[in-house]
Amino acid sequence: xxxxxNGRFTVRFTTLREEIEQVIVGCRxxxxxxxxxxxxxxxxLIESPPxxxxxxxxxxxxxxxxxxxxxxxxxxxxxxxxxVGTNIIMQDDVGKRYFQFQRGPVFTNILLADEINRxxxxxxxxxxxxxxxxxxxxxxxxxxxxxxxIVVATENHLETEGTYSLPEAQLDRFFFNSRLRSPDLDxxxxxxxxxxxxxxxxxxxxxxxxxxxxxxxxxxxxxxxPAVRRYASRIVLATHPTHETAxxxxxxxxxxxxxxxxxxxxxxxxxxxxxxxxxxTVSAADMRSVAKPSLxxxxxxxxxxxxxxxxxxxxxxxxxxHVPESGA
Amino acid sequence: MGKRSEETNTEKLVQSFRDxxxxxxxxxxxxxxxxxDVIDNVLTALMSxxxxxxxxxxxxxxxxxxxxxxxxxxxxxRxxxxxxxxxxxxxLGTNMIxxxxxxxRTFRFERGPVFTHLLLADEINRxxxxxxxxxxxxxxxxxxxxxxxxxxxxxxxxxxxxxxxxxxxGTYPLPQAELDKFxxxxxxxxxxxxxxDEIIVRTTYEEMPPVDVVAKTEDILEMRKLVLEVPIAPHVxxxxxxxxxxxxxxxEFATDMVxxxxxxxxxxxxxxxxxxxxxxxxxxxxxxAVSCEDIxxxxxxxxxxxxxxxxxxxxxxxxxxxxxxxxxxxxxxxxEAV
Numbered sequence: 001x002x003x004x005x006n007g008r009f010t011v012r013f014t015t016l017r018e019e020i021e022q023v024i025v026g027c028r029x030x031x032x033x034x035x036x037x038x039x040x041x042x043x044x045l046i047e048s049p050p051x052x053x054x055x056x057x058x059x060x061x062x063x064x065x066x067x068x069x070x071x072x073x074x075x076x077x078x079x080x081x082x083x084v085g086t087n088i089i090m091q092d093d094v095g096k097r098y099f100q101f102q103r104g105p106v107f108t109n110i111l112l113a114d115e116i117n118r119x120x121x122x123x124x125x126x127x128x129x130x131x132x133x134x135x136x137x138x139x140x141x142x143x144x145x146x147x148x149x150i151v152v153a154t155e156n157h158l159e160t161e162g163t164y165s166l167p168e169a170q171l172d173r174f175f176f177n178s179r180l181r182s183p184d185l186d187x188x189x190x191x192x193x194x195x196x197x198x199x200x201x202x203x204x205x206x207x208x209x210x211x212x213x214x215x216x217x218x219x220x221x222x223x224x225x226p227a228v229r230r231y232a233s234r235i236v237l238a239t240h241p242t243h244e245t246a247x248x249x250x251x252x253x254x255x256x257x258x259x260x261x262x263x264x265x266x267x268x269x270x271x272x273x274x275x276x277x278x279x280x281t282v283s284a285a286d287m288r289s290v291a292k293p294s295l296x297x298x299x300x301x302x303x304x305x306x307x308x309x310x311x312x313x314x315x316x317x318x319x320x321x322h323v324p325e326s327g328a
Numbered sequence: 329m330g331k332r333s334e335e336t337n338t339e340k341l342v343q344s345f346r347d348x349x350x351x352x353x354x355x356x357x358x359x360x361x362x363x364x365d366v367i368d369n370v371l372t373a374l375m376s377x378x379x380x381x382x383x384x385x386x387x388x389x390x391x392x393x394x395x396x397x398x399x400x401x402x403x404x405x406r407x408x409x410x411x412x413x414x415x416x417x418x419x420l421g422t423n424m425i426x427x428x429x430x431x432x433r434t435f436r437f438e439r440g441p442v443f444t445h446l447l448l449a450d451e452i453n454r455x456x457x458x459x460x461x462x463x464x465x466x467x468x469x470x471x472x473x474x475x476x477x478x479x480x481x482x483x484x485x486x487x488x489x490x491x492x493x494x495x496x497x498g499t500y501p502l503p504q505a506e507l508d509k510f511x512x513x514x515x516x517x518x519x520x521x522x523x524x525d526e527i528i529v530r531t532t533y534e535e536m537p538p539v540d541v542v543a544k545t546e547d548i549l550e551m552r553k554l555v556l557e558v559p560i561a562p563h564v565x566x567x568x569x570x571x572x573x574x575x576x577x578x579x580e581f582a583t584d585m586v587x588x589x590x591x592x593x594x595x596x597x598x599x600x601x602x603x604x605x606x607x608x609x610x611x612x613x614x615x616x617a618v619s620c621e622d623i624x625x626x627x628x629x630x631x632x633x634x635x636x637x638x639x640x641x642x643x644x645x646x647x648x649x650x651x652x653x654x655x656x657x658x659x660x661x662x663x664e665a666v
Contacts, residue, residue: 073464
């Protein structure tokens with residue numbers, strides 16, 4: 001019975017991925033990370049230079065799901081009310097005035113927060129609160145958001161003038177941090193072919209709300225053996241420069257290691273990977289396969305690391321190499 | 329037999345595309361003095377479903393150009409002057425409280441100036457970023473969302489935005505991600521002596537000559553469809569893609585000049601621009617196939633706003649146009665020669 005269910009998870013996941021790939025060229029790792037995030041109940045942060053199709057990926061995902069989608073372009077003058085909504089004054093039949101809440105674009109299922117680092121900190125935190133709580137509070141009234149609710153935020157590191165970097169504590173709230181790379185020659189040609197001819201693909205709805213929620217539950221239900229759970233914790237501890245298991249590069253380049261949220265991402269992300277592989281238990285390899293998107297935004301480099309432009313991915317690779325699968 | 333009639337049919341379509349395009353261009357020139365290349369590039373962008381950013385000083389006839397375009401195509405035209413205090417609702421529209429016969433109050437959507445065919449966004453860099461973003465979203469999606477309701481814009485929808493030279497005071501430069509949404513950036517220079525003289529002749533004696541309607545909405549939509557259908561040979565497609573990669577300093581295809589002076593190269597949108605505008609150029613030359621020359625011809629307006637120069641280039645005053653010319657010169661037209 002459970003074996004059959006696992007098969008269904010994989011089929012649904014693959015159908016969804018393939019539908020997105022009808023539109024998006026390449027970027028399979030980012031698409032898979034995004035879907036893993038969705039089924040893990042987490043939020044995603046995508047880093048990329050402009051024009052590589054971040055918006056298109058998220059929009060296509062929302063088209064392939066029978067869910068609502070909104071997009072907010074973050075700018076320096078965006079205010080919290082532009083995201084969560086605002087109270088406006090109305091008048092009833094007898095001329096009495098009352099407040100009516102006008103819902104902001106956050107009331108949706110999939111929210112694309114484009115170039116989140118261009119908004120001021122107060123506006124960023126309004127979104128991050130919604131992300132964390134799945135609810136917003138305006139004028140003292142708390143309003144729940146509908147499930148599933150996933151925020152996909154994008155950041156552009158190329159243009160840093162006039163941007164407000166997300167503080168570490170807020171970065172930590174993103175389940176995965178994905179990186180979109182530039183297309184190569186063949187991918188570029190395929191993009192040209194798909195976008196400049198008469199043939200346009202119309203995305204079909206592949207999953208509805210209930211199916212998504214069911215898949216989220218299935219993912220949560222996957223078992224993790226205590227030894228594998230401890231492996232996730234050992235990886236996270238090895239990213240702390242003051243811990244005894246810290247690797248050389250961690251000691252040299254890292255100021256702060258990953259928070260406990262890193263272990264949650266490794267574990268839940270690992271559960272989705274296990275299901276995709278048709279297993280009911282998470283292996284150490286499942287966790288390794290999600291280590292980079294789970295941890296790269298949670299490592300805070302020290303001055304030397306920043307100065308030498310060290311890539312957190314290299315540090316994570318070293319940590320993975322050094323941490324034994326079994327041990328204390 | 330069937331094949332032959334298909335061929336002559338295509339020939340006819342190409343011929344009629346070219347004729348209509350030339351008629352449009354000539355009709356605009358009845359009013360606008362000079363700027364033939366700017367007019368042709370604006371029409372090329374219109375045919376490619378792109379939007380245009382014009383950079384130039386005030387008073388050189390940008391509004392006149394767009395208004396005339398609207399008149400000869402019998403399209404609706406609106407102009408929005410961007411200012412530092414312009415709000416998104418001033419462009420998109422807003423929900424007004426209205427009262428019906430029974431005295432009940434309801435919301436009614438009052439459509440903003442974006443609900444048109446041709447929109448002139450004058451001095452776009454004078455508005456604050458949120459307002460700029462509101463327009464750019466409409467431009468990209470051809471729809472606007474106000475208070476949770478989506479409104480689809482009529483086709484064709486074409487935005488012509490103008491920008492003062494960046495150094496001017498009190499302006500908010502467009503971020504790279506937004507610049508990238510324009511298919512062309514055209515630099516409009518100051519008219520020469522002869523043109524200035526002709527402007528005086530045309531504008532200070534009698535009324536402007538009336539212009540004729542030379543094409544209808546359906547014609548434009550048909551022409552746009554034909555553009556998409558123009559085939560591109562694999563080697564031309566390959567050349568265009570290598571040209572795009574050559575703008576990126578970290579690519580194996582980068583020229584020495586790009587490695588020295590460029591901070592970041594073009595996104596894949598640059599490739600879409602090259603291919604679509606290249607198709608229009610091919611049709612204008614009476615061909616139903618894109619050549620490498622067509623790509624070269626569109627490279628400067630398509631790529632100049634997508635290549636970001638580094639500090640060294642700014643210090644040495646190396647223009648992106650110079651970088652693009654270098655790329656076109658050094659990028660071989662056939663892959664074998666690499």
